[in-house]
Amino acid sequence: MKVTASQVQELNNGKKIKVTASEAQELKNVLKSILDKHKVNGLRHSQASVLAIAICAVLSGCRSFIAIGEWAGRSAQNMRKRLGCYFHQTKLSVLPPQASPL
DSSP: OOHHEEEEHHTTTTOOOOOOOOOHHHHHHHHHHHHHOOTTTTTTTTTHHHHHHHHHHTTTTOOHHHHHHHHHHSSSHHHHHHOOOEEEETTTTEOOOOOOOO
């Protein structure tokens, strides 16, 4: 995902940046390369998916952990899937990370 200087300026001025499906997929792939030192017990969301959600939310204008959590909750199922969020077998839906991991 390439962010231009003008996009950074827009972000600094409070304007939102739209993240496309291909950019979300590319972002997830890059973030997967970061070493995740969390223990696997009870872990639903990968470090890469939590970081991807947070980055996309900030690029969309969120400025707090609460806003990031709300953005994650409002995000579409297909966006959550592209960002690598957890698929719940019983609910048959892709769940966003809750505010605590963010």
